[in-house]
Amino acid sequence: xxxxxxxxxxxxxxxxxxxxxxxxxxxxxxxxxxxxxxxxxxxxxxxxxxxxxxxxxxxxxxxxxxxxxxxxxxxxxxxxxxxxxxxxxxxxxxxxxxxxxxxxxxxxxxxxxxxxxxxxxxxxxxxxxxxxxxxxxxxxxxxxxxxxxxxxxxxxxxxxxxxxxxxxxxxxxxxxxxxxxxxxxxxxxxxxxxxxxxxxxxxxxxxxxxxxxxxxxxxxxxxxxxxxxxxxxxxxxxxxxxxxxxxxxxxxxxxxxxxxxxxxxxxxxxxxxxxxxxxxxxxxxxxxxxxxxxxxxxxxxxxxxxxxxxxxxxxxxxxxxxxxxxxxxxxxxxxxxxxxxxxxxxxxxxxxxxxxxxxxxxx
Amino acid sequence: xxxxxxxxxxxxxxxxxxxxxxxxxxxxxxxxxxxxxxxxxxxxxxxxxxxxxxxxxxxxxxxxxxxxxxxxxxxxxxxxxxxxxxxxxxxxxxxxxxxx
Numbered sequence: 001x002x003x004x005x006x007x008x009x010x011x012x013x014x015x016x017x018x019x020x021x022x023x024x025x026x027x028x029x030x031x032x033x034x035x036x037x038x039x040x041x042x043x044x045x046x047x048x049x050x051x052x053x054x055x056x057x058x059x060x061x062x063x064x065x066x067x068x069x070x071x072x073x074x075x076x077x078x079x080x081x082x083x084x085x086x087x088x089x090x091x092x093x094x095x096x097x098x099x100x101x102x103x104x105x106x107x108x109x110x111x112x113x114x115x116x117x118x119x120x121x122x123x124x125x126x127x128x129x130x131x132x133x134x135x136x137x138x139x140x141x142x143x144x145x146x147x148x149x150x151x152x153x154x155x156x157x158x159x160x161x162x163x164x165x166x167x168x169x170x171x172x173x174x175x176x177x178x179x180x181x182x183x184x185x186x187x188x189x190x191x192x193x194x195x196x197x198x199x200x201x202x203x204x205x206x207x208x209x210x211x212x213x214x215x216x217x218x219x220x221x222x223x224x225x226x227x228x229x230x231x232x233x234x235x236x237x238x239x240x241x242x243x244x245x246x247x248x249x250x251x252x253x254x255x256x257x258x259x260x261x262x263x264x265x266x267x268x269x270x271x272x273x274x275x276x277x278x279x280x281x282x283x284x285x286x287x288x289x290x291x292x293x294x295x296x297x298x299x300x301x302x303x304x305x306x307x308x309x310x311x312x313x314x315x316x317x318x319x320x321x322x323x324x325x326x327x328x329x330x331x332x333x334x335x336x337x338x339x340x341x342x343x344x345x346x347x348x349x350x351x352x353x354x355x356x357x358x359x360x361x362x363x
Numbered sequence: 364x365x366x367x368x369x370x371x372x373x374x375x376x377x378x379x380x381x382x383x384x385x386x387x388x389x390x391x392x393x394x395x396x397x398x399x400x401x402x403x404x405x406x407x408x409x410x411x412x413x414x415x416x417x418x419x420x421x422x423x424x425x426x427x428x429x430x431x432x433x434x435x436x437x438x439x440x441x442x443x444x445x446x447x448x449x450x451x452x453x454x455x456x457x458x459x460x461x462x463x
Contacts, residue, residue: 049389064390071386072404075395078384083398112386199397200381 004034008228010043014276016268018052038228041067042113068171070115081119091134096122104204105196118168128153151330175217178310179296182317184255216264221300245279259293376462378421396457421462
């Protein structure tokens, strides 16, 4: 039976083979629903069009309907990305588009193969609060308050800004919350950009090396169960672009994130059932993470992981007593609005006590 | 496009506006002008796809109708009547623009 996993890998070198007969009704609708949920309808339609997955006329029409719906959202999000970039540019705030359109237009042969559900923009930490302010002035509102004023600008991953029409702009200061987001070198992210042209507007996006590293972060440090599109992004970049592997490993070493690359590559090959060779796959099979990387990775991928465990592990990535104290104080004694949005002070104190015990002696 | 009511052709030469984003599905083209932040994507299907592609270069609706009539082996006036309201809609939405 064809699965959404096989669809997500369709078109890659050494992707798994697909079935050679039309699916019966129940299996087809399960595949269609999962492909839509995983935002891989572009690959599904491609697999149907090139005959890799035989389909009835009705199945073809249903797949096209789902795909058009996904494409319509992509267009609306492209427009939001353009307007957001122009607002930030007008305010003189350096920024980079992340994933979504930034990948669809650069590493895929056609943007129709890479759908998305929101937009992600990285902004410079020094102007982070200004960025949120101009997006508020443009009609957006932050979904959650900060633990303490200025926390995100200094330590946080970022915030989600919701527009008046309920679209989401993830405004990042760094790639992820917690230790790996704190350990990476933000200056690398603002290296000369790759430019993406959308509707006549030039949008700055990450350069190829941080773009690939972000794909790795997104693939395995985000959702508890890795989603298929981020895994496809990792494979797509590795197998279809001229990725500078030495530069990737040099940067990952400085960011103390080689374990993230290792975990992303191995997870991508395992989940998408790929059978292709690549120098980063060879690296992933032999690399042994250091103590920091093992401890940090565990806070993202362990079965009992949570935002709180990642935040607590973030202390390990900070340098200096003052920075650690400010970070811990903000998380243990947040402002009232932040605590209320997350269950109140008592619940936070109980979680903090548990985490303090857990992280007292990191492995 | 096939069900469009009869209407005079919009005069002038038009082409696809630079501030437009496009996605191509196997059976349709979806178009969204960027200048109007409230606009919904416009879907063109059937001969509307060929019409959209024809406006990639500055063309008059009459020239596009002639091209489509040849391509689909049909009457040029019928095609002209069919595309007129669509061209008008695309111009009003800002997806097509007047050539200088």
